[in-house]
Amino acid sequence: MKQKCLLFPLFSALFIILLGTACTKNLRSDQLSVNSNASLAAGANATALNGSLDSLLAYKSRPHEIYAAFYRLEGPCYGPAPFGTNFSQVPDSLDVLILFCFSPTSPVASQVPGWISTLHTKGTKVILTGGLDLVAGATHDSAGYALTAKQIMDSTINKYGFDGYDIDIESNPSGQTLTDMAGVYKALSGYLGPKSGTGKLLTFDTNQDGNNNLFKKVYTMVNYVWLQAYGRGASTLQSTWNTFSPYIQSTQFVPGFSFYEERGYPSNVWYDITYPVNGTGRAYDYARWEPSTGKKGGVFGYAVDRDAPLTSSTDNTAYAPTYIVSKQLIAIMNPAGGNNGTTGVVFYQDASYGGAASQAIPKGNYTLSQLQAKGVVNDWASSVKIPSGWTVIIYADDNFSGTSWTLTSNNSWLGGLSPSANDKMSSAKIQ
16 A cells, blocks of 8 residues: 555645655665666567567557556655666556656656656656545536646646656545545546547556456556555455456456565565575566456566665665566566467457557467467457458357457457457457
């Protein structure tokens, strides 16, 4: 759970805002955080430094388990970043960076648009954590909710070039509070999230489960759920996922850990640059965990600015900065040569290749359970991308039975087939 040590109003007459809350844990001088020479690997740590930018962008465009990270920005909540680093230096193959504790009064606020632009060239989205409090003067109705949403967009999201908004929910609201929060969320969904058509993200960041009152009102407007599973074993994730599964796809579910005191690193062990992390610990357990059916959306790390080889030495200059754990987690979830890095058929939840996507599925015959293991939900597919020269036969029922359709090229709308195949597929043969 994110411990709150500072609380500022969302907006004031002077538009001095703090979106989000802060953690009481401070940066240490020996927590290093620069990515300078990440390795190139298909479907893993592709970088523009050791490989090509085209390879990196191609990797991010393919279905894969994402790696997201909360970065605690220098400003009113936290001191200067170690060694003068900034969030544009996170690993190139990080998919979504979530900026935590941002204020226009931050000493680095003017540099934020430039850092975001740097990450955009690598295909990384940068979103901002905030809340749903009504702005000053807003009424408890649709007009007030629209005013609040517009203020969030104009004063922060659009002004600084963010790619979306992350809403931190650590309670189970009710009554007027619930009504107001749901109203603002709905108003924001016109600008952000899957209903907006803008490509910008609207995410639900929580330590609650799927029975949360607000979540049940807004789940159709959510791109990802960031589950704050801090301090928990991976064996607990399935039961929590079960509470979300009636509402979202598994590929929208992203559990997260915290660097470093909550075992992002192996517990009770210090590492310096000569001793790489050995792949054990809670973060690695999360990366390897999968729901009983389907695939998870990925993993996130809170306080990624702390991701570095830890050392008890006071001579910090002897240790080269790196995001070693983040890079290893990306490689675990998306190994070089795995299905995420190779050619295959990709099914999409929505028309025109929108919404959630399956893994790139190689040639073979797939029953319903086998499709689900590849991220395809029963009666879900609305479009499909097919490699040149391949043939795909989709079936309305499990075990290759019922109505069938044969496809030999990309199809952006399965509902256009005769009869309609939209939301009908339960098994498939890929040849």
